[in-house]
Amino acid sequence: MCLESGAMIVVVTGMVGLDKKSYLQKVCQSAASKNKEVLLCNVGEMMYAEAPDIPTGKILDIPIKRLSSLRRSVFKDIIAKAKKAPNLIVNTHATFRWWHGLFPAVDFDQMRQLNADMYICLIDGIIALHSRLLDEHSIEHCLKDLIVWREEEIIGTEMLCKGVNELVPFYCLARGAEEPTIETFYNLVFDHSYKKAYLSFPMTHVADMKNIRKEINEFRRLMKQFFICFDPADLEESYLPHYAHKAAEQGSYFVEASALGRKVRLELAQVQQIERDINSQIYARDFMLIDQSDMIISFIPTLPDGRAAVSSGVERELQHAHEAAKQVFVIWTAKQSPSIFVTQTATKVFTDINNAIEFFKKKGYV
Numbered sequence: 001m002c003l004e005s006g007a008m009i010v011v012v013t014g015m016v017g018l019d020k021k022s023y024l025q026k027v028c029q030s031a032a033s034k035n036k037e038v039l040l041c042n043v044g045e046m047m048y049a050e051a052p053d054i055p056t057g058k059i060l061d062i063p064i065k066r067l068s069s070l071r072r073s074v075f076k077d078i079i080a081k082a083k084k085a086p087n088l089i090v091n092t093h094a095t096f097r098w099w100h101g102l103f104p105a106v107d108f109d110q111m112r113q114l115n116a117d118m119y120i121c122l123i124d125g126i127i128a129l130h131s132r133l134l135d136e137h138s139i140e141h142c143l144k145d146l147i148v149w150r151e152e153e154i155i156g157t158e159m160l161c162k163g164v165n166e167l168v169p170f171y172c173l174a175r176g177a178e179e180p181t182i183e184t185f186y187n188l189v190f191d192h193s194y195k196k197a198y199l200s201f202p203m204t205h206v207a208d209m210k211n212i213r214k215e216i217n218e219f220r221r222l223m224k225q226f227f228i229c230f231d232p233a234d235l236e237e238s239y240l241p242h243y244a245h246k247a248a249e250q251g252s253y254f255v256e257a258s259a260l261g262r263k264v265r266l267e268l269a270q271v272q273q274i275e276r277d278i279n280s281q282i283y284a285r286d287f288m289l290i291d292q293s294d295m296i297i298s299f300i301p302t303l304p305d306g307r308a309a310v311s312s313g314v315e316r317e318l319q320h321a322h323e324a325a326k327q328v329f330v331i332w333t334a335k336q337s338p339s340i341f342v343t344q345t346a347t348k349v350f351t352d353i354n355n356a357i358e359f360f361k362k363k364g365y366v
Contacts, residue, residue, distance in 0.1 A: 014122035017129040094156035121157040127259035174234035197227040200298035226366035295327035308334035
């Protein structure tokens with residue numbers, strides 16, 4: 001653990017295209033506004049500073065032996081800084097995939113010396129990642145590449161954390177494309193008074209229902225005022241297969257989507273290629289997010305015909321949370337009674353969001 005009482009050393013990983021540096025700078029600014037000093041060490045930036053002969057964007061092109069030596073030198077400096085810093089965030093990668101193939105971006109012996117208190121793998125949606133890479137990098141890629149790189153980084157970080165110290169927490173956190181999850185990150189690391197909640201709600205089959213989506217977004221907004229929320233909608237890609245099907249039916253070769261506040265046009269063939277990957281990663285990742293939470297809070301809106309907008313995905317999430325011994329809270333707004341697949345897994349069922357918030361306040365959860 002850190003030498004200074006109450007201090008934190010956090011290793012933050014994430015694939016290219018996340019813009020982690022600016023995100024983490026905002027985290028440090030948020031911490032400063034709360035009178036908490038945090039030193040941010042950007043490994044890539046430090047490596048370029050130590051090797052000024054390497055042009056920007058070309059560091060992965062150098063011989064892997066020199067790359068490893070350069071990285072070790074930078075981590076040696078970071079380990080020294082960790083002994084003095086009140087709090088430290090190390091911005092790095094867990095893995096790299098380049099001309100050398102797939103290879104680790106850190107060394108286990110140095111990570112043990114660093115002795116971090118927490119590992120966080122930042123992730124983002126495919127559309128946002130694709131957009132940033134087009135704007136800011138010259139890296140050739142297809143959507144399939146991004147799906148693979150993201151999964152490699154998550155697994156690489158989790159293995160790194162368990163290999164260095166299995167008692168240290170590992171979290172997967174969505175960056176949030178439209179509204180960065182800065183406060184979520186800060187509270188996760190520095191304010192342990194907040195409970196961690198996974199937010200569950202229907203997504204794909206209400207994709208075209210603006211009023212329902214507005215209700216869901218209000219639920220998400222309110223819950224984030226009271227909890228550290230792991231929100232599957234922060235990735236904004238579950239709708240892609242649905243949009244791809246509509247584009248194919250209309251005879252279009254492109255899929256229209258939104259990311260970073262603007263419209264993005266994606267090749268239909270590329271989206272169709274990753275549909276299976278998106279679905280399988282959602283399945284595995286959402287269960288991971290539930291496992292790293294204290295509870296699940298599920299919002300079931302009412303469809304225009306009066307039926308409950310409950311999906312098989314939501315029911316499966318409730319079952320998984322129940323079997324993982326998590327607290328399960330369901331906000332069921334429809335007049336029809338919930339099925340036994342909901343009531344048998346729920347700790348408590350509410351009729352609206354306000355009733356749920358009042359309950360959380362009485363229990364001291366918020």
